[in-house]
Structures are given as C-alpha cells and as structure tokens.
Amino acid sequence: xKKICQLFIFLSVFWFQVLAQNNNRYAIPEMPxxxxxxxxMEQDWLALQNTPPRINVRAGFMFLLDALNxxxxxxxxxxxxxxxxxxxxxxxxxxxxxxxxxxxWTEVNNNVGDGNNVQFSVQYGIQIKILFxxxxxxxxxxxxxxxxxxALNGVRNQTVRISYTNILxxxxxxxxxxxxVYHDPAVIREGRALFDQWLQQIARYGNREYDSPTxxxxxxxxxxxxxxxxxxxxxxERAADALRFFLTDISAHYHARAGILGGAHSRDYNRVxxxxxxxxxxxNPLLGGENHNDHLFHQVxxxxxxxxxxxxxxxxxxxxxxxxxxxRWDSLPNTYASxxxxxxFSIASSNQAYSPDDKPFVIYLSSPAIxxxxxxxxxxxxxxxxxxxxxxxxxxxxxxxxxxxxxxSNGGWNKTRHLSPFIQTAQNRNEFVMLVSGTxxxxxxxxxxxxxxxxxxxxxxxxxGNQETPVPEINGKQELDTTQTFFARFxxxxxxxRLLWDNAATGVRPFLYNDGFAYHSARESFVLxxxxxxRITLRHPDNGxxxxxxxxxxxxxxxxxxxxxxxxxxxxxxxxxxxxxxxxADIAVITPAGKLGVKADxxxxxxxxxxxxxxxxxDLLFNIDGVDIGRAIMNKYR
Numbered sequence: 001x002k003k004i005c006q007l008f009i010f011l012s013v014f015w016f017q018v019l020a021q022n023n024n025r026y027a028i029p030e031m032p033x034x035x036x037x038x039x040x041m042e043q044d045w046l047a048l049q050n051t052p053p054r055i056n057v058r059a060g061f062m063f064l065l066d067a068l069n070x071x072x073x074x075x076x077x078x079x080x081x082x083x084x085x086x087x088x089x090x091x092x093x094x095x096x097x098x099x100x101x102x103x104x105w106t107e108v109n110n111n112v113g114d115g116n117n118v119q120f121s122v123q124y125g126i127q128i129k130i131l132f133x134x135x136x137x138x139x140x141x142x143x144x145x146x147x148x149x150x151a152l153n154g155v156r157n158q159t160v161r162i163s164y165t166n167i168l169x170x171x172x173x174x175x176x177x178x179x180x181v182y183h184d185p186a187v188i189r190e191g192r193a194l195f196d197q198w199l200q201q202i203a204r205y206g207n208r209e210y211d212s213p214t215x216x217x218x219x220x221x222x223x224x225x226x227x228x229x230x231x232x233x234x235x236x237e238r239a240a241d242a243l244r245f246f247l248t249d250i251s252a253h254y255h256a257r258a259g260i261l262g263g264a265h266s267r268d269y270n271r272v273x274x275x276x277x278x279x280x281x282x283x284n285p286l287l288g289g290e291n292h293n294d295h296l297f298h299q300v301x302x303x304x305x306x307x308x309x310x311x312x313x314x315x316x317x318x319x320x321x322x323x324x325x326x327x328r329w330d331s332l333p334n335t336y337a338s339x340x341x342x343x344x345f346s347i348a349s350s351n352q353a354y355s356p357d358d359k360p361f362v363i364y365l366s367s368p369a370i371x372x373x374x375x376x377x378x379x380x381x382x383x384x385x386x387x388x389x390x391x392x393x394x395x396x397x398x399x400x401x402x403x404x405x406x407x408x409s410n411g412g413w414n415k416t417r418h419l420s421p422f423i424q425t426a427q428n429r430n431e432f433v434m435l436v437s438g439t440x441x442x443x444x445x446x447x448x449x450x451x452x453x454x455x456x457x458x459x460x461x462x463x464x465g466n467q468e469t470p471v472p473e474i475n476g477k478q479e480l481d482t483t484q485t486f487f488a489r490f491x492x493x494x495x496x497x498r499l500l501w502d503n504a505a506t507g508v509r510p511f512l513y514n515d516g517f518a519y520h521s522a523r524e525s526f527v528l529x530x531x532x533x534x535r536i537t538l539r540h541p542d543n544g545x546x547x548x549x550x551x552x553x554x555x556x557x558x559x560x561x562x563x564x565x566x567x568x569x570x571x572x573x574x575x576x577x578x579x580x581x582x583x584x585a586d587i588a589v590i591t592p593a594g595k596l597g598v599k600a601d602x603x604x605x606x607x608x609x610x611x612x613x614x615x616x617x618x619d620l621l622f623n624i625d626g627v628d629i630g631r632a633i634m635n636k637y638r
Contacts, residue, residue, distance in 0.1 A: 026229075028069060028131055029303040032291040040294045041066050045073075048081065052105035057088045058117055061125035062297050068132040069296045075137040082143040085121075089150045099153030114410040116167050118154035122174040123222065124297050129181045130229065131300075152178050152187065162201045163208035163330060166218040169242075172198065173222040180231055188232070195226075195238055196637075201331075202245065203634035206621055208354075210329040210337060211253055212267040213260070214523075217278035219246060224304035243308055245622070245633045250283065251314035252325050252624055253339060255346065255364060258372040259284050264337040264350040265359040266329070269416060271388030272374045272454055272519045272533055274359065280524040286310065292525070317624070324429050326616055326623045327630070329354075334607055336616060338427040342556045345493050349425040349432045351607075356417040356443055361425075361434055363554060365456060365490050373456040374519055374533040376495065380436055380546055381418035382444025386452040386515075386535050388416040392522040402445045417443035421546065422605045424598045426612045431553035433500070433589060437602045440544030449546040450537050453497060455488070457514070457532035463487035463568060464512065471534065474516035480509050486536060487568050494558040496571040500587055501578050502548035503540060510538040547602065549578075549587045584608070 031037045044063040047054035055063070064081060067073045073081070088102045095110040100118045107113075128136075128144065136144065155174045160167050175191030178184070209215045223246065226239035253263035260275050261283070268274050281298045282305055285291035293299045317323070325339045332352070337360075339348035344367045350360040363376035383390060390396060396414030403413050411417075421438025440449060462469050465483035472478050480486065484499035499510065512534065519531040540546045553571065558564050577597070579586040583604070588597025594613035601608055610616075617623050622630025 026131060028296075029299050031069075031296065031299055032285075032293060034070075036292075036294040037066060037296070038070065038072075041070065041072050048084075053084075056103050056117075057085060057101055057105070058103070058120040058124060060085050061121050061128070062295055065124060065127050065132070066296050068128060068135050071135075075140065079137060079140045079143065082140050082147070086143055086147050089147060090154070091150060096157070097154070099150045099155070099157065101151065101154065111409075115158050118151055118158065119160075119167055119170040119174060122148070122151050122155055122178070123170050123225075126174065126177045126181065127297060127300060130177070148178060148182070156187075156190070162198060163205075165207055165209040166215040166222075168194070168198055169219055169222040173226050176226060176230055176235060180229070192232070192235055195235065199238060199242065199634070199637040202242070203621070203637035205331045205335075206328040206630070207246070207249070208266065208330045208335075210266045210327065210354075211249065211261055211263040212265055213274045213276035213278050214269060215267050216246065216250060216261070217276065217282055220278070220282055220305055221298075221301040224301050224308065227308060228304040240308070241633060241637070243305075244311075245630060247310060247314055248317070248629060248633065249327070249622060250278070251310065251317040252323065252622075253341075254283065254318050255341075255366055256287055256318045257368070258364065258366040259289065260364070260372065262341065262346045262348065262364050263325070263339045264348040264362060266354040267357045268359040269357060269388075269391070269523060270521075271359070271377055271379055271416070272517075273372070273521075273528055273531070274375065275372075275521070275526065275528075276523055280526065324625055326620055328620050328622070334424075336620065338425075338432070338616075340427070340429045342430065342493075342554070344491060344556060345495075345554050347427075347430055347432070347552065347554045349427045349434060351423070351425045353420040353423050356412070356420055357415070358420075360423055361432075361552070363495060363552065365458070365493060367491050369491070370458055370530050372528060373458050373530045374454060374528075376456070376497075377454045378434075378436075378550075379418045379452050379454070380421050380438050380449060381452065382440055382446050382449045382544075383417070384446065384450065385416060385418075386450065386513075386537060387454060387517055387519075387533065388418075391416045399445060404442050407442055411442060413443075419443070419449065419546070422600070422602065424600050424607050424610075426596055426598050426610045428591070428593055428596055428613050430555060431551065431591065431596065433549065433551050433587065433597045435549045435585060435587060435598050435600055436546065437585075437600075437605070438546045444544070447542045447544055449540045449544065451502070451510075451540065451546060451548055452538075453486075453536040455534040455536065456490075456530070457534050458530050459488040459490055461487075461489040461564070462512075465572070466568070469512070472512060472514040474514055477511040477513045479511050480536070482509075483572055484509060485572060486512070487564075487571070489558060489564050492557055492559050494555045494564055494567045496551075496553045496567070497536070498551045498571055499538070500549040500551055500576055500589070501580065501585070502538060503545060504538055504548075505541055508539065510536050512536050547585075549585070549598075551576075551589050551596075 090097045100112045103117045172195045179187030230236045255262045328336045337350040361378040419438040425434045465481035486497045488495045517533045575590040577588045586599040588611045595611040597611040599609035
C-alpha cells in the first residue's frame with residue numbers, strides 16, 4: 001500500500017511538471033529604473049546567502065522573479081535558491097498546515113503563525129511560471145513544480161474568512177493561476193466559486209478592509225492579475241467589476257495634490273502620515289507621478305492596472321470639491337464610514353473600530369503651498385506610543401518582558417498597536433461628534449490609557465480657548481484651558497476640536513505637546529518635506545479605562561482675523577447637552593444645522609441613538625452626495 005501511495009505521489013508531481021511547461025507567453029514590462037532593480041537584487045542576494053537569510057521567504061520568490069528577468073543568477077544558483085525555498089514548505093501530511101510555508105527560516109514544528117505566507121509566496125512565485133518557465137533548467141523547474149504541488153494544498157486548506165479581503169482575493173488569484181498553469185479545471189472552478197462568494201459579500205456589505213493605504217494596494221494586485229491573466233472571460237469580467245468598484249472608492253477618497261488616500265482607514269500602519277504601497281507603487285504613478293517600482297512583480301501589477309485605467313468619472317471624482325461620501329464596510333448595521341472633502345481639507349470618521357491599526361477619526365490638510373503634511377488623527381493607546389513609532393524603533397523586542405501570557409500568535413506585539421475601543425460617531429459633512437470607550441487590553445503596557453490627537457506643525461495660528469498660543473518649545477507643553485477647546489488656522493481653513501466629556505480625574509486636562517517629532521517613512525521610501533508634528537494628549541486614570549467624547553469641525557473660507565474670531569466664538573458658544581447615568585452616555589451639540597450627537601450604553605457597548613441633521617442613507621453601499629454609485633457597479637452580484 002505504501003508503494004502505491006508513493007507511486008501516486010510521483011505520478012502527480014510528474015504530470016504537474018509536464019503540464020506546467022505549456023505556459024502562455026506574455027510581454028514583460030520594462031522596469032522604470034533597471035539600476036535600482038539591480039541594486040535591490042544585489043542586496044537581496046547577499047541577504048539570502050546569510051545563515052539564516054536576512055529577508056523572509058516570500059521575498060525570496062519576489063527576488064527570483066527579478067533575477068530571472070535580468071539573468072542575474074546562474075542556473076546552479078537558481079536551483080540552489082529553489083531548493084532552499086522548498087525547505088520552508090510544510091510537508092507533513094498530518095499537519096493542518098500541510099503545504100503552507102513558514103514566513104522565515106528558523107521556525108519549526110509546523111508553526112506557520114497566521115498562515116498567510118503561502119498566499120503571498122504563490123502570488124509572487126506563480127509569475128515565474130507565467131513569464132519565465134522557459135528560463136528554468138530542468139532541475140529548477142522540477143523543484144518549483146514540487147513547491148507549487150505542495151503549496152496548492154496550503155492555498156486550498158487555509159481557512160480565510162470572507163471579510164479578510166486582501167488574503168481572500170489573493171487566494172482566488174492563486175487558485176485560478178495554479179489551475180491554469182497546471183491545466184486543472186477543478187482548481188479553476190474552486191477559485192471561481194470563491195470569487196462569486198466574495199463578490200456577493202462586497203455587493204451587500206462593502207469592503208471590510210476599507211481604504212487601507214497598504215491593503216487596497218494588495219487588493220489591486222490580485223484583481224489586476226486576475227483581469228490580465230485569467231483565461232476565462234467570465235472571471236475577467238468579474239475582476240473588471242471589482243476593479244471598477246475599488247478604483248471608484250479610491251478615487252472618491254484620493255487627495256491627488258498630497259498623493260495620499262483620504263478617508264477613515266481600516267488597516268493603517270502609519271499614524272502620522274498615511275502613504276504606503278497603494279500610493280507609492282500604484283496610484284501616484286498611475287496619475288503621472290514618478291514610478292519608483294524596483295521589483296518586477298509590482299511593475300507587472302502596475303502595468304496591468306495602467307492597461308485597465310481610470311475612467312473620466314473616476315478622475316473627475318478626485319477633483320470634485322465639497323463631496324460627501326458615506327460607505328458601508330461590513331455586515332453589521334453600524335459599520336460605515338464618512339468623509340467630507342473640501343478644497344484644502346477633508347474630515348472623516350468611522351462608526352466602529354476596525355482593528356488595532358485603524359484610523360477612525362482624521363482630518364487631512366493640503367494646499368498648493370504645502371501639499372503634504374502630517375494628518376490630524378485621534379488614537380487611544382496604552383504604550384505612550386503617541387506617534388506610532390513603536391515598530392520602527394524596534395520597541396517590541398525591548399519590551400518583550402511585558403508581553404502578557406498567551407499573547408495571540410498573530411497579535412502583532414512588535415507592531416504599532418492601539419486599542420480597538422467601542423466608538424460611535426455622528427458626522428454631518430464638515431463636522432462630527434464622536435464617543436470612545438475602551439479598556440486596557442493585551443496591546444497595552446501601562447495601567448493608564450492615553451487619548452492622543454496628532455497634529456501637523458504647520459499652522460498659522462493656534463488658540464487654546466480664547467487665548468492665542470505659540471507652539472511650545474521643543475520638549476515643552478501647554479495645558480488646555482477650562483473650555484478644553486483647541487483651535488487652529490491653516491491658510492483659510494479653521495479647525496476646532498472641543499473635548500465635551502471624559503473620565504479623567506477631576507482637574508486633569510489635555511496638554512499640547514511639542515516633542516520635536518519629525519516623521520520619516522519606514523515602510524516606503526519617500527521624503528515628506530513638512531514632516532514636523534505636535535500632539536494633544538489626555539492621560540486617563542490608572543484603572544485602565546478610557547471614556548471621552550469630542551466635537552470636531554473644519555470650515556473653509558476663513559480669510560480674515562474677524563472670520564476666525566467668529567468661527568471660534570461659534571464653537572465656544574454652541575450649546576452642549578451631556579448626560580451620563582447608569583452607563584448611558586447621551587451627548588450632543590446644537591449646531592446651526594441641527595442637533596448632532598450620539599447616545600450609547602457604554603456598559604453593554606450598544607449604540608442607542610444618533611442625532612444627525614442628515615441621517616445615514618438606508619441600505620447603503622457606497623454613496624456620494626446622496627447617490628449610491630457602489631450599487632450601480634455591484635448590484636448584479638447581490
């Protein structure tokens with residue numbers, strides 16, 4: 001029986017190899033800077049020869065794609081690397097992770113962590129079969145086919161929830177691509193069925209990983225590859241609709257002058273200035289900016305995206321002033337986000353926390369004089385990591401002793417993490433009232449929590465209540481007055497942030513801090529000229545609990561000192577209704593447009609009521625100025 005099983009495995013791998021040699025030929029896009037590509041390859045090749053290698057496993061597949069493109073390696077070196085990559089595949093058939101891949105080079109005992117590496121590795125590596133199968137030696141081709149024969153099991157067997165957008169679309173692409181390369185219709189059908197399930201989810205509830213500067217880029221990669229390489233016309237049509245929906249979403253939120261994606265963000269690794277894979281590798285070069293892609297994989301995806309292109313309507317959305325966007329992002333009724341976009345600003349909020357990486361309350365400023373600067377963003381956290389530099393500074397390893405027992409394997413201790421508190425928001429175009437309630441969790445290291453608002457240090461004026469205030473000296477701070485209101489003016493844009501209610505100890509108020517902080521990109525390589533930031537921080541009690549409500553408002557056309565004075569007075573004189581009894585918080589401001597606020601049961605984390613002059617549209621998907629353009633694209637899949 002054992003010999004029969006071995007024979008079956010041998011024949012399966014043999015046919016897997018034979019069928020894989022009949023690959024289609026596609027044009028290989030030119031790199032924007034071959035010199036930069038070569039420099040990266042040289043660095044990666046040196047890193048791969050270390051023991052253990054100093055780049056991760058999936059990067060090995062990306063490197064090999066570049067190396068085959070440029071004939072960088074000898075046949076023997078290619079064979080060596082593929083054999084090395086194969087050692088990181090789980091070959092134990094009794095393991096639930098059979099066919100998956102380790103992220104790094106030292107893990108053992110089938111512990112792959114979050115299980116996503118097989119999806120990334122195949123997403124990168126299958127391009128080798130599509131573009132360069134004929135450049136492989138027989139031995140190299142045999143090893144790569146053995147890797148993918150095993151990896152197909154890992155791709156299939158990894159359970160991916162329907163709302164885990166970037167990994168699910170990647171799994172769909174991997175199934176379709178593996179099925180095509182190895183001429184297996186059953187695998188293609190599996191990919192198509194999963195694609196249909198996901199499209200129905202998106203059509204009904206929107207994209208859970210909404211407006212992420214990182215993962216919207218990953219989404220575009222897989223969708224563009226599906227649209228370019230899928231042999232079945234129906235799969236390409238589905239990919240085209242999904243691309244249309246995603247690009248409309250991105251266009252509606254995009255701030256082309258600043259080169260950033262606006263809106264509230266689901267997964268955002270940069271608290272101070274959001275500009276990541278989406279902007280750097282895809283949208284900015286798509287809009288005519290400089291192309292810095294130095295890996296062939298990204299250039300292949302960019303070329304496919306460029307061939308698909310933006311419509312005139314999508315391009316015009318980026319320039320449309322005073323647009324108001326409301327979008328749904330999950331199946332729960334309270335999961336929606338809003339953004340109002342003016343000429344030099346936008347203000348955005350989400351009605352629920354997404355994750356320890358999200359950005360639910362944010363203001364972006366931009367003008368011809370200063371097109372890009374740090375954002376204004378609120379964060380609730382328990383690490384004194386106000387600007388989100390924990391990961392870049394390697395503090396996770398330094399603080400490893402503080403990691404709580406049974407910390408989840410995919411919890412991201414070394415990453416920049418904040419709370420995922422209960423939040424509720426009522427936004428009316430250029431203003432919102434927000435309520436936050438959180439408790440210390442496994443990503444906190446102190447008994448107290450902080451409410452921090454990150455601010456750009458580019459304002460023309462700052463006022464704390466009725467008193468104009470200079471920016472504090474570096475390492476200095478200034479306490480907010482009894483109004484607990486911050487005002488700022490940037491050119492003709494006025495910003496107000498008024499703290500309405502909180503659980504801080506009596507007499508404890510927020511401070512405006514100047515830490516001398518300057519933002520430097522860590523994930524992507526770019527320079528932000530106006531990169532200095534300030535912060536407002538309120539320290540909550542030492543009981544690990546945080547409760548607060550604020551009113552944020554932005555107004556444009558504030559051209560004179562008298563205009564700014566009237567704006568400040570209108571904020572300070574606006575009536576406020578605050579009630580907190582038996583855990584029920586009922587908070588609102590009486591604005592000229594009407595009552596704006598929220599009511600919630602903070603003990604049971606339930607949203608009880610919204611006070612909003614313009615209620616959120618019913619059964620919405622992606623709504624701009626009262627028109628649900630998302631439904632028009634995706635309704636066929638409901």
